Amino acid sequence: MNTNTNILVVGGGGREHAIAKALSKNPKTRIFAIMSRLNPGIAELAYKVLIASETDPEKAKRFCLEYQIQYACIGPEAPLETGVVDALTIAGVRCVGPTKLAARIETDKSFCRNLMKKYNIAGLPEYHIFHSGKEAEEFLKSSDKEYAIKPSGLTGGKGVRIMGEHLTREEACRYVHELKGDLVIEERLIGEEFTLQVFTDGNHLIPMPLVQDHKRAYEGDIGPNTGGMGSYTLPEHKLPFVTDEDYKKAFSIMKQTVASLVSEGTPFVGILYGQFMNTANGPMVIEFNARFGDPEAMNVLSLLTSDFTTLVQAITEGTLDKTEVHFAKKASVCKYLVPEGYPDAPISGGKLIIEPDNKALCYYASVVRDGEYLVTQSSRTMAYVGIGDTLDEAERIAEEAASAVVGPVRHRRDIGTRAVLDKRITHMKEIR
Numbered sequence: 001m002n003t004n005t006n007i008l009v010v011g012g013g014g015r016e017h018a019i020a021k022a023l024s025k026n027p028k029t030r031i032f033a034i035m036s037r038l039n040p041g042i043a044e045l046a047y048k049v050l051i052a053s054e055t056d057p058e059k060a061k062r063f064c065l066e067y068q069i070q071y072a073c074i075g076p077e078a079p080l081e082t083g084v085v086d087a088l089t090i091a092g093v094r095c096v097g098p099t100k101l102a103a104r105i106e107t108d109k110s111f112c113r114n115l116m117k118k119y120n121i122a123g124l125p126e127y128h129i130f131h132s133g134k135e136a137e138e139f140l141k142s143s144d145k146e147y148a149i150k151p152s153g154l155t156g157g158k159g160v161r162i163m164g165e166h167l168t169r170e171e172a173c174r175y176v177h178e179l180k181g182d183l184v185i186e187e188r189l190i191g192e193e194f195t196l197q198v199f200t201d202g203n204h205l206i207p208m209p210l211v212q213d214h215k216r217a218y219e220g221d222i223g224p225n226t227g228g229m230g231s232y233t234l235p236e237h238k239l240p241f242v243t244d245e246d247y248k249k250a251f252s253i254m255k256q257t258v259a260s261l262v263s264e265g266t267p268f269v270g271i272l273y274g275q276f277m278n279t280a281n282g283p284m285v286i287e288f289n290a291r292f293g294d295p296e297a298m299n300v301l302s303l304l305t306s307d308f309t310t311l312v313q314a315i316t317e318g319t320l321d322k323t324e325v326h327f328a329k330k331a332s333v334c335k336y337l338v339p340e341g342y343p344d345a346p347i348s349g350g351k352l353i354i355e356p357d358n359k360a361l362c363y364y365a366s367v368v369r370d371g372e373y374l375v376t377q378s379s380r381t382m383a384y385v386g387i388g389d390t391l392d393e394a395e396r397i398a399e400e401a402a403s404a405v406v407g408p409v410r411h412r413r414d415i416g417t418r419a420v421l422d423k424r425i426t427h428m429k430e431i432r
Contacts, residue, residue, distance in 0.1 A: 004030045005309055008064060008093070009042065010054055010084060011075025014336070014365035014383045015294035017041040019073050021363070022301040022308040029309045032069055034060055037377070041364035054079050057087030064093045071312050072096065074270070077154055080290050081107040094316030098290050101266040105257070106290040109184045110152045116285065119260040123253045123276070123285040126187040133177035136185060140173050145187065149175060152182035160225065162188055189286065191279040191431060192241050192424050195231075195296050196250050198274075199311065200258050201320040202267035207251055209237035209303060209327055211296040212424070217343055219414045226343045227380060230335040230398075230415035231295045233303065234391055237327060240421070241428035242278055250276050250283045257288065269315060280431045295334045295383055298363050302385045303327040331394040333416030334385045335402045336365070337409040339376040347408060350376040355404035359397045360384040381409055392418060 005028055009020050012035025020042045023029050030047040033039075036054055043049055048067060052059045055078050064072070072088050074080055074097030083100040097103075104111040116124040129152070130136040140147070146163040149172060159179075163172050165188075176183060194212050198205040213231040217223035234240075238247060254274050261268040273289035273296070292301075301308070305326045314323040339346045351373040354362075366379035374382070386397030395416035402411045414420050 004028050005071065005313075006030045006032060006067060006069040007309065007312060008032045008034065008060070008069045008072040009046075009075065010034050010060065010072060010079050012037055012039040012042060012054070013075065013294055014363040014380065015292050015297040016075035017363040017365070018298045018301045019075060019292070019308075020045045021361075022304055023073075023312075026307050026309040032063070032067055034063060038368060039364050040367070040369040040374070041362070055082040055084065057082060057084045060084050061087045061091045064088055064091055069093055071316060073312060074291060075294075077103070077106055077289065077291055081154060094313075095269070096312050096315050097270040098268045099266060102261055102268045103290040105261065105268065105272070105288045107154055108152055109150050109287065110182050112288055113184060113186075115260055115264070116257070119256065119263070121253060121256045121260065121285075122249065123283055125189060125284055128185045130176070130183050130185065133179065133183075136176035136183055137173045139185060140169060140176070147172070148186045148188050150184045150186065151179045152184055164188060189277040189279055189284050191277045191284075192428050193286065194239055194242055194250075194276050194278060194283075195293055196247075196254060196274045196276065197292065197296060197300060198251075198254050198272050199315055199320060199325065200268060200270065200272055201315050201318045202258070202262060202269045203318065204320040205251075205255055205258060205272075206320060206323070206325045207254075208300040209233045210239050210242060210247070211293070211299050212239060213293065213296055214412060214415050219412050224343055226338070228293070228295045228336065229338070229412045230333070230383070231293075231299055232333045232391065232394070232416040233299045233331060235329050235331050235389065237329070239424075241425050242283075246278055246283050250274060253283070253285060278428065295336060298334045298361075298383055298385050299332040300327065302332055302361050302387060303330060328387070330387050330389060331391040332385055332387050333391065333394040333398040334383050335398045335411045335415050336383045337381045337402055337405055337411045339378070339381055340408045340410065342380070346378045348376055348378045350408035352376065352381070352405055352407035352409060355401070358384075358401040358404060360386050360401035362401070376407070376409060386416075391416060391421065
């Protein structure tokens, strides 16, 4: 009799490598994977890999039926938008990931803002939805305020432009004409960003350690936005510029949001990610994501001491309230290596030589194996996560590993440093 638990991981990036690594700690878990390009890290852990489009519901369903896969963890947002969860659910597969309609909390920013307004959820910025660049331009010209301009649909974390930060009013007026489909224009929020991710079975929520991500491409938080250059957590799982009151408010917003989706008839099951701006008036919602963050997944899953397979079962079976979830009381620092030219003109095909002797955890992302080499592709290459009793120790471990890689890649050396954290604390004190 087969006593293994068969779990599918959809996606082939660093986040999905972290999911597979967490699942692999249970010897009775058999990992299956669907990815568009072979991730060498996931391939080493998987029982069977299907190289196919991650957004094809029918292929995912057939794969699960063929191998009697019982559970699935959906990594990226694109398969959620195409209804992979809906197809797998029909096939009897229990999914950590919301249905297509529930995933609109991420995939449709207009839906998200209107939902928050309808259910009077706290943390909602002033916002306006426009159906054309012409309408949006007229609005921008009629106001002297600064705004964040967001395409309503998915942009891989790179479509948002902020006046006063990325662009002038004239550039903003031009930018709104470049966007396809609806767009959302919101008040510009000033403060410090933080991420709160929760496990949810649709009714109960269990929070993960707070994380701070670094979107900007270069040290000192300059340059274009990226999918995320790295992130850190602290041993107490909170951040010093987020008070207990701020934290309670953010968690309450997450609870209200999950409850509102139940009221809409589209319960949210999986990972809900809240991106908050901590302002002078407390946390405001920048956005929600319907899955783990990348890189944030690598921080929290590296610290998870509970069995992830048991957690997958509890999330998908509605028993999260009967499940204990524990994270190591340690700091984590994640640093992403990216190809030269990233994000605007990344150069792929670079050969990397990895120093195997380091204490960091390594997660492969957009990289392929070619004999003894790893070869860069066009997106973020690989990430090193340092774990330590203090932030300084975790940062040192991550930095030593990232700096030892030989080849045409770079990383942000300032992520997780005491200087950057002190700057955040000072900034928060100034605005409050």
